[in-house]
Amino acid sequence: MRHTDATDAVRASEAAAGLRQLNERSREIFKNIVETYLATGEPVGSRNLSRALPMTLSPASVRNVMSDLEAIGLIYAPHTSAGRMPTHTGLRLFIDGLLEIGDITEEERNQIQSQIAGSARRRGLEEVLGEAGQMLSGLSRCAGLVLVEKQSKTLKQVEFVPLGQGKALAVLVCEDGDVENRILPIPEGLPLSTLTQASNYINSRIAGLTLAESRVRIETEIEQRRAQLDELTAQVVTEGLATWSGDEDDRKSLIVCGRAHLLEDVKAMEDLERVRLLFEDLDAKKDLMQLLGLAERADGVRIFIGSENKLFSLSGSALIVSPFEDTEQKIVGVLGVIGPTRLNYARIIPMVDYTARLIGRLVP
Structure with a gap:
């Protein structure tokens, strides 16, 4: 664990x-x-x-x-x-x-399992993860956190739509129904046929692949000159994939649930100030995502306490998180809770661990 x-x-x-x-x-x-x-x-x-x-x-x-x-x-x-x-x-x-870590109760285990399984039957992965974060928030009375790779979603279709003035709209549709749009630069006067050819080329190669997998496959083909594309079309394909991939933080989605729980145990002005600083930490998503990224390198539950990390040194907070894997045992995200350092660690640690392992069985 x-x-x-x-x-x-x-x-x-x-x-x-x-x-x-x-x-x-x-x-x-x-x-x-x-x-x-x-x-x-x-x-x-x-x-x-x-x-x-x-x-x-x-x-x-x-x-x-x-x-x-x-x-x-x-x-x-x-x-x-x-x-x-x-x-x-x-x-x-x-x-x-010294901490004696117990186990979650059978009732909690059944509640987590039934809620996640029921959600998985009705919704896409990101919504399931959001519900898992909300559930952990409710059970722990803390804020729930989920960090997931956007590129872990399986792609269905990509289209390029001309916008004029050297720009095009790249539309990406995932198998779970999610749609995202990005604007990318294209050469002035690029014919519509070139955008159509770029879309057709990508769509013929992305079935069953994630964005990361698609990018590696297609860029390798272009580099090895195995792609039957003219120079302009190859440029649109490469730029489109690069725009979608973005930098490391752009490739991750952070879900924060149940902030209101952090206000439940406020007894004094110093407690209120601690919570205010914690809210600022949660708003500083880039720093938080970097910290959660450290948990992706761990095997099981990881705990960050207060001044051990610059992000939480002022707010007196604790973070209990665990990575989860896909069916190929590749880590694709992190989930857990954040709250004051005064947490029921013995109860929350196994709860986070169990939820992460359960989520791992649902990730394709």
């Missing part, structure tokens, strides 16, 4: 080393502080800790341990004379080394 790339291996090693520095008493106190924070969002003091621990320790002894944990950067005091809360480093250590 957890990711196994080089970054994860390093973090797992660091977590193990960090935990080895803590004796049983320190580990129990640290674990209790984090679990209290995840459950309530509140700092916990030495007196309450001493009552909750499975061992007998005075508040003074607990304070000494808390001071040591604070010195190594695992907890902090949000206010003077307040209790302690975990830092982002502490949360990472807890998740990588």
Whole structure:
């Protein structure tokens, strides 16, 4: 379930080393502080800790341990004379080394499966992914995120329509019924027959292929001079495919669902400011898409916490995401949730993992 790339291996090693520095008493106190924070969002003091621990320790002894944990950067005091809360480093250590990840309930499993399967029978892939993001948002009470390659859609037809003044409209129709338009430059005075020939050439070669696959096949034919096209027609074909492919961010579609859930647990002005900054992060789609792109290199669920990433360093947010694959085991997208660092990680991690694997069975 957890990711196994080089970054994860390093973090797992660091977590193990960090935990080895803590004796049983320190580990129990640290674990209790984090679990209290995840459950309530509140700092916990030495007196309450001493009552909750499975061992007998005075508040003074607990304070000494808390001071040591604070010195190594695992907890902090949000206010003077307040209790302690975990830092982002502490949360990472807890998740990588102490968190006991359970499984989603049978009821949740059935709900996810029936909703996605029902949606797949009625809608195209992107709509199914949107519903999956909305469902994850509802179950986790966070915002749901889905990043998918536009080029993973199977193509049906491409047409070029002259607009005059050295421009043409490229119309792309996908097998799922989606239609997208792009304007591309063409030589002035280009005859209509050239656009028709370009459309016919592409359409005879794209059946069952994605945009990326079509581009590789057709450009290879043109480069190897196997395409029976005159120079102008070949130029239209090449420019059209390049316009459709765009840069890396243009080839991806980002779906954000359920932002309103992020306002449900706002208790103070600092919480409201955190959510405002998170909304700004969500609006900065380019940065977010780059971050989600990192998850595409992982094998399974990946977790980003607060200041570990520049994008979330101000908003105090956590991101739990997992890539999903097509039937050829090629990663074609990422889905998950984003919310405050105080999340029910033990419940949401398996939920995201299960949904990603289920989506993978539906991607052609």
